[in-house]
Amino acid sequence: xxxxxxxxxxxxxxxxxxxxxxxxxxxxxxxxxxxxxxxxxxxxxxxxxxxxxxxxxxxxxxxxxxxxxxxxxxxxxxxxxxxxxxxxxxxxxxxxxxxxxx
Amino acid sequence: xxxxxxxxxxxxxxxxxxxxxxxxxxxxxxxxxxxxxxxxxxxxxxxxxxxxxxxxxxxxxxxxxxxxxxxxxxxxxxxxxxxxxxxxxxxxxxxxxxxxxxxxxxxxxxxxxxxxxxxxxxxxxxxxxxxxxxxxxxxxxxxxxxxxxxxxxxxxxxxxxxxxxxxxxxxxx
Numbered sequence: 001x002x003x004x005x006x007x008x009x010x011x012x013x014x015x016x017x018x019x020x021x022x023x024x025x026x027x028x029x030x031x032x033x034x035x036x037x038x039x040x041x042x043x044x045x046x047x048x049x050x051x052x053x054x055x056x057x058x059x060x061x062x063x064x065x066x067x068x069x070x071x072x073x074x075x076x077x078x079x080x081x082x083x084x085x086x087x088x089x090x091x092x093x094x095x096x097x098x099x100x101x102x
Numbered sequence: 103x104x105x106x107x108x109x110x111x112x113x114x115x116x117x118x119x120x121x122x123x124x125x126x127x128x129x130x131x132x133x134x135x136x137x138x139x140x141x142x143x144x145x146x147x148x149x150x151x152x153x154x155x156x157x158x159x160x161x162x163x164x165x166x167x168x169x170x171x172x173x174x175x176x177x178x179x180x181x182x183x184x185x186x187x188x189x190x191x192x193x194x195x196x197x198x199x200x201x202x203x204x205x206x207x208x209x210x211x212x213x214x215x216x217x218x219x220x221x222x223x224x225x226x227x228x229x230x231x232x233x234x235x236x237x238x239x240x241x242x243x244x245x246x247x248x249x250x251x252x253x254x255x256x257x258x259x260x261x262x263x264x265x266x267x268x269x270x271x272x273x274x275x
Contacts, residue, residue, distance in 0.1 A: 002115075005217050007156070010119060012213035014126055014145070016206040021130040023202035024194070029180050033129050033142045036173060040149050051156045055225040058236045061161050062245055065237075068168045069252045073259035075173045079180050080263035086183045093185070 007048035015041035028085070028092040032078050039071045115155055122148030133191045135184045143174050160234050 014037055021034025043064050050060020082092055089096045125148055128141025146169040153162035185191075241249050 002155070004222055007152070008217045009214055010122070010152070012210050012217070013123065014149075015213070016210035017126040017130050019209055020202055020206040023205060024199050025130075027135060027184060029135055029177060029184055030130075030138055032177065032180075033138050036142060036169070037126055037129060037145065040146065040169070044149060044152060047153055047156045047158065047161065051158075053222060053224045055228050057157075057229065057232050058240050061158055061237055062240060064161050065164060065241075066248060066252055068164060069256060072168055072172060073256050075176055076259050076263040077266070079176055080266035082180055082183060083267040084269075091185070092183050 004048055004052040007044060007051075011041040011044040011048065013041075014038075014044065026094050028078075028082050028094055031094070032075065032082070035074070035078075036071065039067060039074075043067050118148050118151040118155070121145075122152065134187060135181055136187070139174060139177055139181065142177070143170055146170050146174065157232060160237070 018034045018036075018038030018041060021037065022031050025031050025034065046060050046063045046067070050057055050063075054060055085097055086092050089099070122145050125141045125143070125145030129138050129145055130141075132138060132141075146165065150162040150165040150170070153159075153165055
């Protein structure tokens with residue numbers, strides 16, 4: 001159980017779930033949720049490499065903290081954009097937003 | 103006795119993995135957006151458990167605090183913008199679902215292939231210093247610049263979110 005490959009495969013499957021969600025959902029909030037899943041898959045990779053390979057275990061944890069901070073910023077901006085789109089189109093369906101194409 | 107604890111920890115590990123995958127599935131597949139958010143909460147909590155298995159209690163707690171506590175609650179706020187749940191949902195287009203599934207399946211298969219075909223070599227001398235004190239010291243010495251930049255990014259994101267959400271209201275009303 002406790003090997004590097006197990007964690008890497010779990011992370012890859014999580015990323016695959018996120019990719020599937022981003023590609024097939026039309027609801028913007030659903031896409032945001034899927035992006036969070038993908039970021040978590042990447043984080044799990046960092047922590048697994050940190051646990052099994054790197055010389056200094058603190059570095060991977062710092063990386064993970066940075067990714068978490070970026071994810072928080074991304075969620076805030078994403079929700080702001082969703083609010084603005086909703087005010088403009090009265091809907092958060094992504095296909096409605098294609099009207100903005102120039 | 104030792105064998106028993108080993109088996110129990112292994113069982114706990116697979117239960118946590120099962121929770122994570124179940125949460126990820128619930129977060130992606132149902133059409134009801136409320137189920138999606140609760141699936142995301144389940145998956146993120148499972149990942150926090152995996153971090154504990156990876157030896158870092160601190161990151162697991164941070165995961166609970168930041169993702170489950172902050173990001174998911176922020177997403178819950180946005181649910182009320184989603185289409186009303188009593189309306190009938192439009193059908194998914196079959197070609198899109200098939201192509202999206204194929205793309206993510208290809209990605210996962212490729213990654214699993216890469217993972218199995220690589221021989222991972224651990225670093226020669228690995229320190230065993232997992233303490234939070236070291237993380238704090240490194241954040242303020244070696245990763246000082248990154249730390250400052252990420253606080254700047256967060257500040258800009260907060261201001262940007264306020265401006266995007268508030269400014270468009272002034273434009274439309």
